[in-house]
Amino acid sequence: MKGRDVFYQGNEAVAEAALYAGCRFFAGYPITPSTEVAEFLSRRLPMIGGSFIQMEDEISAMAAVIGASLVGKKSLTATSGPGYSLKMENIGFACMTEVPCVVVNVMRGGPSTGLPTGPSQADVMQARWGTHGDHPAVALAPSSVQEIFTETVRAFNLSERLRTPVSLLTDEIIGHMREKITIPEEGELEIWDRPRPEVPPEDYRPYDTSKGIIPPMADFGMGYRWHVTGLNHDQTGFPTNKPELVQPEEERLLAKITSNLSFIEKYEDVRREGARVGMISYGSSARSCKSALSEALSEGIPVDFLRPVTLWPFPERAAREMADRVDVIIVPEMNLGQMILEVERCAGGRAEVVGVNRADGDPITPAQILQRIREVA
Amino acid sequence: MGTNPFDMDNIDIAWCPGCGNFSILETVKATLEGLGKRPGEVVMVSGIGQAAKTPHYLRCNFFNGLHGRALPVATAIKASNPSLTVIAESGDGDMYGEGGNHLIHAMRRNPDITNIIHDNMVYGLTKGQASPTSRPGFVTPVQVHGVFEEPINPVALGVAMSASFVARAFSGHKEQTARILRQAIEHKGYAIVDLFQPCVTFNKVNTFKWFDENTHYLPDSFDPSDRVEAFRAATDPGKLALGVFYVNPSSKPFVDNLPAYSSSKEPLYARKPDREKLAALIASRT
């Protein structure tokens, strides 16, 4: 990749990548271990005519992000567990109204205040099911600072293309860790903008799906005086409670994801000759896995490895295929067993599924994982 | 060290050396002792932040809850057991930022609790962002070009809302602060004490010296029952006044308005379910 080399912290990479993706609005509230994202953007956004605001709490920060996006600005907020909980109400609003926005959750131990300076991966189910009601969810889980950059850009792209909020799940380890990364030159990574209406305002229907499952979205202030509501609505955007109109719209929200897996899904799938053991891990835990896997290989134990970068939707097909190939799947994660439930569902009894779990604020070590590999191999 | 009953042994205090929190802790303990309180009858409730760690450092009942959420918990503790002395203690970001809504509703609801806000005009725990009381021009890693919003004025807000007891103090003046805290704790009703405190690490502007030079005490002749005068003093653009600004002469504490206490003074926590009454209630279908 052509570009500029820098020595960045994960949180700085989020902020730099957001600007690269076209983000021009940030609203947030101080919380450890995410605050560096706000610090970086408070400095840089006004330099390019963007806006930064520190709100009175996380709830209003999420609200402001959605408001700015409705005016046409790509918008971001960054937080950690307790703030992510508070944002859930308005994330649901963004799902329902199909307003693009990106939410970064630098995961720390929990529940509640938990371990503000200790890493965790315990919010992965919250990222899927955190807000009430049936709702779409896209969540990405990068493993390195370079990947934080590319996945932040992809989070904006997915959010814009799908018109849905996207969560970027990092954690205290990669949020604060510094690595050399390359900031790509302009044009190196593709940038997507939300579809905008091509019809005149009088013909505009905000949730018109005649041209495709993702309806074009008009900016507030450009002459398309449309109505946005968190109530169930029909294609005109106005509230309805007619079952025959509600059901298809609810189904479409989910279908936006399921019918676009080709560009949403992303994972690393390493297959090794003769592997009877598989491993599925994500985020910073996947780093420990890689170290353990090469150790295991040198001991003569080949292990297949699946690393979802897009965590939600979960790469079901790849997980099923792994279950068909191996006897045991190991799922290391920094929580007491969350993504393992998805793996078990996909395995459907065709492979045994075991976890390597840790929730004490320290990362899972390669030695722990290697020990588990030896136990099951 | 002395033998204050609220002292705790062998504690590892997380505050920076020179932090104003130390003197607040000492003053609170001395005030409680001076009032003859025993640790068992005092409850301290806090949220999240450096100031919110205070309850970890003195011997009493404590509840260290969620960011901004101390006041609803304190209100319910007092309602369940009115014999307790309940103190809600946190910082400016916690009480005025995240918890601002609970603050104004506590003023309105008037539970008989003391609300001490360590006001150092900065978020210390998250390393130095502007708080709702940061003053214009204050530069931080996030407010890189300086704060330009009007800070929240908790004293003016309290007076405007006819809060039961409204005061401001400065941690550097232990004696005066102790007097104000004493009045606040003894006051029957919601008492807010906005307590200035330097943050030696993240606020290099509002230092001990700054507070000393930019504050003055309300004169002895000041009448805290005069709400108009109190509001004027609270919004005076000059030096920041310290002292008791306002005491609402007609305020009635929350518990006194609760129907549950109209026929019996027995605290809620001590009441046992009365099966006969319950059966009668179910049968009555009201």
Add this chain to the structure above:
Amino acid sequence: MAFDYARYIRPGKLPHIWCPGCAHGIVMKAILRAIDRAGLDKDRTVVVSGIGCASRMPGYVDFNTLHTTHGRALGFATGVKMADPGLSVLVVAGDGDALAIGGNHFIHACRRNIDITLVVFNNSIYGMTGGQFSPATPHGMLASTTPYGNPDYAFDVVQLAMGAGATFVSRSTAYHVLPLEKQIAEGIGHKGFAVIDALCTCPTTFGRRNKLGSGAEMLLWFKDHTIGLKASENLPPEKREGKILTGVFRKEVKPEYCEEYGKIIEKVRPARGGRE
């Protein structure tokens, strides 16, 4: 000439959901006349609301409209305004929405002095959920959740806004339609955060339970129990007793949030020649 409401009402969106006797329609009409008086461009005007009876108003009116989550309208509106300070932004909210669940956003918007006009449809009750007591329900009054009388004391919206630092603060009622319209227009014209406490009636869930009569009788109560701020100054205290003051309580010029932020952008933005 009669005012042409049709110019501002979305075709086919009426009837509204409000009950007979509800004063929300009166306040909505005052807002539309005020917008007209202030000369706002429909395409460049955004009306934001939260949840509740009053918050349904944006669905009926022909602007960019945003019906959000309970209590959060000011947060959304802040994002809208900052993203494009050239837009005119109004927020409509009931008393439960603006003052209970949205109370924190309310005081911080006052403090921030962002150029948004907030009209509080203050009917002293949660109407949409069937008459629970709100932060504006007077002490002692009955609601579905205060069967023994309200133990809490009501917010005085004007005092709260002034204490929190709002730069334009006024109060009128649904009975006093002309002053209400004028205040809203003045609030829109004011460069900064404007709060208009619009007292209105809920005969269905508040009036009936407290035996306050019909919607019309409740409006007449406003006539008899309010007094203009200026007129009150010349009255002896006994004549002011028990009256609600109306009028413009504060109007002062202070730096506006987006303008101040705009100065920062001007200061740090490199000379524009090429791309951003």
